[in-house]
Amino acid sequence: xxxxxxxxxxxxxxxxxxxxxxxxxxxxxxxxxxxxxxxxxxxxxxxxxxxxxxxxxxxxxxxxxxxxxxxxxxxxxxxxxxxxxxxxxxxxxxxxxxxxxxxxxxxxxxxxxxxxxxxxxxxxxxxxxxxxxxxxxxxxxxxxxxxxxxxxxxxxxxxxxxxxxxxxxxxxxxxxxxxxxxxxxxxxxxxxxxxxxxxxxxxxxxxxxxxxxxxxxxxxxxxxxxxxxxxxxxxxxxxxxxxxxxxxxxxxxxxxxxx
Amino acid sequence: xxxxxxxxxxxxxxxxxxxxxxxxxxxxxxxxxxxxxxxxxxxxxxxxxxxxxxxxxxxxxxxxxxxxxxxxxxxxxxxxxxxxxxxxxxxxxxxxxxxxxxxxxxxxxxxxxxxxxxxxxxxxxxxxxxxxxxxxxxxxxxxxxxxxxxxxxxxxxxxxxxxxxxxxxxxxxxxxxxxxxxxxxxxxxxxxxxxxxxxxxxxxxxxxxxxxxxxxxxxxxxxxxxxxxxxxxxxxxxxxxxxxxxxxxxxxxxxxxxxxxxxxxxxxxxxxxxxxxxxxxxxxxxxxxxxxxxxxxxxxxxxxxxxxxxxxxxxxxxxxxxxxxxxxxxxxxxxxxxxxxxxxxxxxxxxxxxxxxx
Amino acid sequence: xxxxxxxxxxxxxxxxxxxxxxxxxxxxxxxxxxxxxxxxxxxxxxxxxxxxxxxxxxxxxxxxxxxxxxxxxxxxxxxxxxxxxxxxxxxxxxxxxxxxxxxxxxxxxxxxxxxxxxxxxxxxxxxxxxxxxxxxxxxxxxxxxxxxxxxxxxxxxxxxxxxxxxxxxxxxxxxxxxxxxxxxxxxxxxxxxxxxxxxxxxxxxxxxxxxxxxxxxxxxxxxxxxxxxxxxxxxxxxxxxxxxxxxxxxxxxxxxxxxxxxxxxxxxxxxxxxxxxxxxxxxxxxxxxxxxxxxxxxxxxxxxxxxxxxxxxx
Ligand SMILES: Nc1ncnc2c1ncn2[C@@H]1O[C@H](COP(=O)(O)OP(=O)(O)OP(=O)(O)O)[C@@H](O)[C@H]1O
Ligand SMILES: [Mg+2]
Numbered sequence: 001x002x003x004x005x006x007x008x009x010x011x012x013x014x015x016x017x018x019x020x021x022x023x024x025x026x027x028x029x030x031x032x033x034x035x036x037x038x039x040x041x042x043x044x045x046x047x048x049x050x051x052x053x054x055x056x057x058x059x060x061x062x063x064x065x066x067x068x069x070x071x072x073x074x075x076x077x078x079x080x081x082x083x084x085x086x087x088x089x090x091x092x093x094x095x096x097x098x099x100x101x102x103x104x105x106x107x108x109x110x111x112x113x114x115x116x117x118x119x120x121x122x123x124x125x126x127x128x129x130x131x132x133x134x135x136x137x138x139x140x141x142x143x144x145x146x147x148x149x150x151x152x153x154x155x156x157x158x159x160x161x162x163x164x165x166x167x168x169x170x171x172x173x174x175x176x177x178x179x180x181x182x183x184x185x186x187x188x189x190x191x192x193x194x195x196x197x198x199x200x201x202x203x204x205x206x207x208x209x210x211x212x213x214x215x216x217x218x219x220x221x222x223x224x225x226x227x228x229x230x231x232x233x234x235x236x237x238x239x240x241x242x243x244x245x246x247x248x249x250x251x252x253x254x255x256x257x258x259x
Numbered sequence: 260x261x262x263x264x265x266x267x268x269x270x271x272x273x274x275x276x277x278x279x280x281x282x283x284x285x286x287x288x289x290x291x292x293x294x295x296x297x298x299x300x301x302x303x304x305x306x307x308x309x310x311x312x313x314x315x316x317x318x319x320x321x322x323x324x325x326x327x328x329x330x331x332x333x334x335x336x337x338x339x340x341x342x343x344x345x346x347x348x349x350x351x352x353x354x355x356x357x358x359x360x361x362x363x364x365x366x367x368x369x370x371x372x373x374x375x376x377x378x379x380x381x382x383x384x385x386x387x388x389x390x391x392x393x394x395x396x397x398x399x400x401x402x403x404x405x406x407x408x409x410x411x412x413x414x415x416x417x418x419x420x421x422x423x424x425x426x427x428x429x430x431x432x433x434x435x436x437x438x439x440x441x442x443x444x445x446x447x448x449x450x451x452x453x454x455x456x457x458x459x460x461x462x463x464x465x466x467x468x469x470x471x472x473x474x475x476x477x478x479x480x481x482x483x484x485x486x487x488x489x490x491x492x493x494x495x496x497x498x499x500x501x502x503x504x505x506x507x508x509x510x511x512x513x514x515x516x517x518x519x520x521x522x523x524x525x526x527x528x529x530x531x532x533x534x535x536x537x538x539x540x541x542x543x544x545x546x547x548x549x550x551x552x553x554x555x556x557x558x559x560x561x562x563x564x565x566x567x568x569x570x571x572x573x574x575x576x577x578x579x580x581x582x583x584x585x586x587x588x589x590x591x592x593x594x595x596x597x598x599x600x601x602x603x604x605x606x607x608x609x610x611x612x613x614x615x616x617x
Numbered sequence: 618x619x620x621x622x623x624x625x626x627x628x629x630x631x632x633x634x635x636x637x638x639x640x641x642x643x644x645x646x647x648x649x650x651x652x653x654x655x656x657x658x659x660x661x662x663x664x665x666x667x668x669x670x671x672x673x674x675x676x677x678x679x680x681x682x683x684x685x686x687x688x689x690x691x692x693x694x695x696x697x698x699x700x701x702x703x704x705x706x707x708x709x710x711x712x713x714x715x716x717x718x719x720x721x722x723x724x725x726x727x728x729x730x731x732x733x734x735x736x737x738x739x740x741x742x743x744x745x746x747x748x749x750x751x752x753x754x755x756x757x758x759x760x761x762x763x764x765x766x767x768x769x770x771x772x773x774x775x776x777x778x779x780x781x782x783x784x785x786x787x788x789x790x791x792x793x794x795x796x797x798x799x800x801x802x803x804x805x806x807x808x809x810x811x812x813x814x815x816x817x818x819x820x821x822x823x824x825x826x827x828x829x830x831x832x833x834x835x836x837x838x839x840x841x842x843x844x845x846x847x848x849x850x851x852x853x854x855x856x857x858x859x860x861x862x863x864x865x866x867x868x869x870x871x872x873x874x875x876x877x878x879x880x881x882x883x884x885x886x887x888x889x890x891x892x893x894x895x896x897x898x899x900x901x902x903x904x905x906x907x908x909x910x911x912x913x914x915x916x917x918x919x920x921x922x923x924x925x926x927x928x929x930x931x
Contacts, residue, residue, distance in 0.1 A: 056502055058426055081633065085505030095496040099518040109504040112514045159500070166504055309756075340822035347718055350710030351727075354798075357791040358734050361745040368748070416646035424640050425647065433647040435918075436654050442845075442914030443657065443907070444852020446881040450903040454660035462896060476653060483650075509639035530736075537738020540854035540881065544888045565740045569855060572744060590741045597736050605729075 003069040003169045004029045010064035012049050019045045021229035032201045034211035037221030042230030043204045047172050051087035052080040088168035092175040094155035096147035103143040109166035133161035134191050153184025173203040189214050212242050220250045295324035369591025372584045382550040388581045392589050394552035395567035403536050405471035414482025422490040440480040448476040449541030465547040467556025473541035481531040489523030522611035526604045533600035537593050539565035665901035686902050688866045692877030697850035699786025704794045705843045712801035735795035743859030746788040751779030758872040769869050776874040780862035783871040793846035804838030844917030848910045854881035880906040
């Protein structure tokens, strides 16, 4: 069910402000693609444009094409809500629903969409998703406790479980580990490597080692200059980016000689 | 890095890097104040005792003695600080006087008729002793209930519009007009409801529903304002989390935003009800008063508790004391109602807030 | 910053039925508020119009609408101004006390008690005003007439019941006190901790810290709160109707039995027994009150919002 994503000539705006310009990229199915780059260069913006979360912000819009397995996401007859069901997202800060229990959080995708599911099926789904997020053993005895009572790392895995419970084809992750300790970070990295068997994963990270550890391909975003839009400077297999990048800017950034 | 090099004005001696302040201990200050106060009371006794004057003298002299002592020991800056502390504390005490006096008066006079008959009987055929506010209490509950029925949906939806959907000029205009509406005097709201219904039913019309309309004009902006604040407190991340699961916006609002804010919303609504339940002026001119029980808000005059209290006090008939007692009891019940609503609001926000603790 | 010239209108996103209904009703509710407000203005004008066009002799009093309303406006303003003068300093002091002086553990409770003052129905304040405040003021009025009658405010003759303009103003002051102090409390407590701590670190006393870091920051908030209180005082009806013994015309004499009434109290007192043109006249006076409070409230919002723009506080 994982799908490939083809982006061509994507310009992303906030009102009249062009935040990201001219992105061309092909993301392979069943792989992890990492996006790196300095702060403010538009990584989150680009990521959010892949599941039409971008347009949630008033005045935000995109130009260009995002095609998932031949279907244009921004086509006139495409409902953004359907797009988001196919392409899940995990955010930088864990954000479980505070009014819901752990169980309800995982079931939220179905419940909130008023899908009629049998109790047994739902139980099964919740268990599978929590197991998929490596959280099951830790929470199986307190499924009815509030989700916000978990630790930060557990909350983030809960959010991942919530995202994979709706069985999306693509999983977008925006700095999912930046609020977590090294142990939780490792847990989530392991999880990602498992998940890529089933999903196409795109992850934004500031952690170079993380990108090197988990991803097959890496894209480097950079600002051409102050006030200029962000661009995708280089997109290559991860080994190449970290050993022998095509662009000087990439090398500078990776080796810390940036700015 | 700057403290030590500051010049030390009056009353502080600089010794190397550390400033030394000569300080009056707490008990000395209290003692000084007490001495001043005693002198003040004595002065008032000598000039013919009067409780109010005695208190004023005591506070003024107590404050003065603290100020003077502090000035001579601690220097002028500290003394001014002490003076302001006294003044501010006194002001707070002064503001408590009316509250205490009000509660005292209403309790003292309202308890006399706080009996079963007051809750069981209307004023139908009552002259002089006896009678009660059964009809008025029910009337108030009905009209307030109707008001809430009108105002809560409109107010909540408007708040949702402002927070979740509104953009551009319309949002600005509505926000501004809600502000304007907050300032409509209650009597004007009454006149509005009167003018509105007079067009259809002629100038002599008095209906319960007119009162509910007038009160809604007062209640809607309160509901909007406070629910708006509450909805804004719901973190955007939760909305985004729901959108990212492919949940449509309206379901996100209904299933995520509102449940998260429900305690705050309930509190807001309760407080808004407390705010209108004691409104008198608009009901006076739209609902009027009757002696019997009328529970039908679309058929003629009704009795309401505040209007009942008002008329019992201002037009007590003869002999007046019975009506005046009833008036005070009605006032006491009003206060109890309002306080109860406030307490309920507190409890709601205490117990139903989403649990975030680890 | 890169800008583009007039972006092409993106295709309108498809909207689900549920979304359309929900957004529609929310917008509808918002628009309803516009309509209600327009309705308030329109109905008041239409019902007031007969009084505006009526010959002067038909208006109660016989001297035309202006002569009828002028003393009422005067009385309204006078009572409200007294209330404001009494309440503002007290409210500021209370707010300071609760935010910076009271023991931490008590402060919240105190704030709550003050808020309760705001919740008490105005008719109850009227009861208290006539039963407790007015009699308590009588000795002062007698004394003031004796010793201060050279000041026009205290010209007398002193009221024996205490139902004077000053009593009404004081009572209004008590009523608006919680409003002003609630808003002041809010802005005082929002004064940036950084500035406050900087002041304290410079060796300032508590009062100096308040003068340096809190009052300048909170000033426009206090002004705004005072004006909201003013708006409330202008529109107060029954408390005044109960307490004020109104019979006279325009006078600054605050301690006698003949006072100008206020617009709202006058409506409450006369409306139930009025018919015909009298009703229109009362509604015309209500319209005047509406306009005055509207102006005051808009000014208040403007002052408060200006602060929000400049303070950078969120
Ligand atoms: N809601 C918004 N409205 C307007 N401009 C925005 C908004 N969000 C981001 N921007 C701008 O878009 C540009 C890209 O921001 P973005 O958040 O995508 O950067 P980023 O690469 O994710 O940075 P970081 O690594 O710090 O998360 C920045 O110039 C930012 O100021
Ligand atoms: Mg980012």
